[in-house]
Amino acid sequence: MTAALLPIVEELFDAADHSERAHWLLAVPLDVLVRERVCIRQALVKANFPEGLAYLEAEIAALSAVRGRDGLAPITIRTTREYARIGVQVMARGSAMEGGN
Structure with a gap:
Protein backbone atom coordinates (compact mmCIF):
# COMPACT_ATOMS: atom_id res chain seq x y z
CA MET A 1 0.00 0.00 0.00
CA THR A 2 1.00 3.59 -0.39
CA ALA A 3 2.12 5.81 2.46
CA ALA A 4 -0.86 8.07 1.67
CA LEU A 5 -3.43 5.81 3.36
CA LEU A 6 -5.63 7.57 5.86
CA PRO A 7 -5.05 6.29 9.41
CA ILE A 8 -8.70 5.23 9.58
CA VAL A 9 -8.25 3.08 6.46
CA GLU A 10 -5.05 1.59 7.88
CA GLU A 11 -7.21 0.30 10.74
CA VAL A 45 -10.56 -8.59 -1.24
CA LYS A 46 -7.19 -9.27 0.39
CA ALA A 47 -9.00 -10.43 3.56
CA ASN A 48 -11.42 -12.60 1.56
CA PHE A 49 -14.41 -10.86 3.16
CA PRO A 50 -17.28 -11.13 0.63
CA GLU A 51 -19.90 -9.86 3.10
CA GLY A 52 -17.83 -6.72 3.54
CA LEU A 53 -17.50 -6.27 -0.21
CA ALA A 54 -21.26 -6.64 -0.65
CA TYR A 55 -21.83 -4.04 2.07
CA LEU A 56 -19.34 -1.60 0.53
CA GLU A 57 -20.92 -1.94 -2.92
CA ALA A 58 -24.43 -1.57 -1.52
CA GLU A 59 -23.53 1.59 0.41
CA ILE A 60 -21.80 3.11 -2.63
CA ALA A 61 -24.81 2.27 -4.81
CA ALA A 62 -27.21 3.80 -2.30
CA LEU A 63 -25.16 6.95 -1.93
CA SER A 64 -24.81 7.29 -5.71
CA ALA A 65 -28.40 6.48 -6.69
CA VAL A 66 -30.74 8.99 -8.21
CA ARG A 67 -33.43 9.59 -5.62
CA GLY A 68 -37.13 9.73 -6.27
CA ARG A 69 -39.55 12.49 -5.38
CA ASP A 70 -39.71 11.10 -1.84
CA GLY A 71 -35.97 11.74 -1.46
CA LEU A 72 -35.19 8.02 -1.25
CA ALA A 73 -33.18 5.70 -3.46
CA PRO A 74 -35.20 3.08 -5.35
CA ILE A 75 -36.57 0.28 -3.18
CA THR A 76 -34.29 -2.30 -4.82
CA ILE A 77 -31.22 -0.33 -3.77
CA ARG A 78 -32.54 0.28 -0.25
CA THR A 79 -33.39 -3.39 0.18
CA THR A 80 -30.00 -4.54 -1.07
CA ARG A 81 -28.32 -2.10 1.29
CA GLU A 82 -30.28 -3.37 4.30
CA TYR A 83 -29.58 -7.03 3.54
CA ALA A 84 -25.88 -6.24 3.12
CA ARG A 85 -25.88 -4.31 6.40
CA ILE A 86 -27.52 -7.24 8.19
CA GLY A 87 -24.83 -9.57 6.84
CA VAL A 88 -22.10 -7.32 8.19
CA GLN A 89 -23.89 -6.92 11.53
CA VAL A 90 -23.98 -10.71 11.88
CA MET A 91 -20.24 -10.85 11.20
CA ALA A 92 -19.65 -8.07 13.75
CA ARG A 93 -21.45 -10.11 16.40
CA GLY A 94 -19.44 -13.22 15.53
CA SER A 95 -16.50 -12.69 17.86
CA ALA A 96 -18.70 -11.49 20.72
CA MET A 97 -20.78 -14.66 20.46
CA GLU A 98 -17.70 -16.89 20.19
CA GLY A 99 -16.03 -15.17 23.13
CA GLY A 100 -19.10 -15.38 25.31
CA ASN A 101 -19.50 -11.59 25.60
Whole structure:
Protein backbone atom coordinates (compact mmCIF):
# COMPACT_ATOMS: atom_id res chain seq x y z
CA MET A 1 0.00 0.00 0.00
CA THR A 2 1.00 3.59 -0.39
CA ALA A 3 2.12 5.81 2.46
CA ALA A 4 -0.86 8.07 1.67
CA LEU A 5 -3.43 5.81 3.36
CA LEU A 6 -5.63 7.57 5.86
CA PRO A 7 -5.05 6.29 9.41
CA ILE A 8 -8.70 5.23 9.58
CA VAL A 9 -8.25 3.08 6.46
CA GLU A 10 -5.05 1.59 7.88
CA GLU A 11 -7.21 0.30 10.74
CA LEU A 12 -9.14 -1.81 8.23
CA PHE A 13 -5.93 -3.27 6.78
CA ASP A 14 -4.73 -4.03 10.32
CA ALA A 15 -7.98 -5.71 11.46
CA ALA A 16 -7.36 -9.16 12.91
CA ASP A 17 -10.55 -10.85 11.70
CA HIS A 18 -13.86 -10.37 9.89
CA SER A 19 -15.57 -9.26 13.08
CA GLU A 20 -13.18 -6.33 13.43
CA ARG A 21 -13.57 -5.52 9.74
CA ALA A 22 -17.35 -5.61 10.11
CA HIS A 23 -17.23 -3.26 13.12
CA TRP A 24 -15.01 -0.92 11.13
CA LEU A 25 -17.38 -0.91 8.14
CA LEU A 26 -20.37 -0.13 10.33
CA ALA A 27 -18.59 2.72 12.13
CA VAL A 28 -16.55 4.45 9.45
CA PRO A 29 -18.02 7.70 8.09
CA LEU A 30 -19.81 7.18 4.80
CA ASP A 31 -17.74 9.85 3.09
CA VAL A 32 -14.63 7.76 3.84
CA LEU A 33 -16.30 4.77 2.16
CA VAL A 34 -16.90 6.90 -0.92
CA ARG A 35 -13.52 8.64 -1.06
CA GLU A 36 -11.41 5.60 -0.21
CA ARG A 37 -13.52 2.88 -1.84
CA VAL A 38 -10.66 1.60 -4.01
CA CYS A 39 -8.34 1.04 -1.03
CA ILE A 40 -11.18 -0.31 1.09
CA ARG A 41 -12.16 -2.73 -1.67
CA GLN A 42 -8.52 -3.90 -1.88
CA ALA A 43 -8.44 -4.53 1.87
CA LEU A 44 -11.68 -6.52 1.76
CA VAL A 45 -10.56 -8.59 -1.24
CA LYS A 46 -7.19 -9.27 0.39
CA ALA A 47 -9.00 -10.43 3.56
CA ASN A 48 -11.42 -12.60 1.56
CA PHE A 49 -14.41 -10.86 3.16
CA PRO A 50 -17.28 -11.13 0.63
CA GLU A 51 -19.90 -9.86 3.10
CA GLY A 52 -17.83 -6.72 3.54
CA LEU A 53 -17.50 -6.27 -0.21
CA ALA A 54 -21.26 -6.64 -0.65
CA TYR A 55 -21.83 -4.04 2.07
CA LEU A 56 -19.34 -1.60 0.53
CA GLU A 57 -20.92 -1.94 -2.92
CA ALA A 58 -24.43 -1.57 -1.52
CA GLU A 59 -23.53 1.59 0.41
CA ILE A 60 -21.80 3.11 -2.63
CA ALA A 61 -24.81 2.27 -4.81
CA ALA A 62 -27.21 3.80 -2.30
CA LEU A 63 -25.16 6.95 -1.93
CA SER A 64 -24.81 7.29 -5.71
CA ALA A 65 -28.40 6.48 -6.69
CA VAL A 66 -30.74 8.99 -8.21
CA ARG A 67 -33.43 9.59 -5.62
CA GLY A 68 -37.13 9.73 -6.27
CA ARG A 69 -39.55 12.49 -5.38
CA ASP A 70 -39.71 11.10 -1.84
CA GLY A 71 -35.97 11.74 -1.46
CA LEU A 72 -35.19 8.02 -1.25
CA ALA A 73 -33.18 5.70 -3.46
CA PRO A 74 -35.20 3.08 -5.35
CA ILE A 75 -36.57 0.28 -3.18
CA THR A 76 -34.29 -2.30 -4.82
CA ILE A 77 -31.22 -0.33 -3.77
CA ARG A 78 -32.54 0.28 -0.25
CA THR A 79 -33.39 -3.39 0.18
CA THR A 80 -30.00 -4.54 -1.07
CA ARG A 81 -28.32 -2.10 1.29
CA GLU A 82 -30.28 -3.37 4.30
CA TYR A 83 -29.58 -7.03 3.54
CA ALA A 84 -25.88 -6.24 3.12
CA ARG A 85 -25.88 -4.31 6.40
CA ILE A 86 -27.52 -7.24 8.19
CA GLY A 87 -24.83 -9.57 6.84
CA VAL A 88 -22.10 -7.32 8.19
CA GLN A 89 -23.89 -6.92 11.53
CA VAL A 90 -23.98 -10.71 11.88
CA MET A 91 -20.24 -10.85 11.20
CA ALA A 92 -19.65 -8.07 13.75
CA ARG A 93 -21.45 -10.11 16.40
CA GLY A 94 -19.44 -13.22 15.53
CA SER A 95 -16.50 -12.69 17.86
CA ALA A 96 -18.70 -11.49 20.72
CA MET A 97 -20.78 -14.66 20.46
CA GLU A 98 -17.70 -16.89 20.19
CA GLY A 99 -16.03 -15.17 23.13
CA GLY A 100 -19.10 -15.38 25.31
CA ASN A 101 -19.50 -11.59 25.60
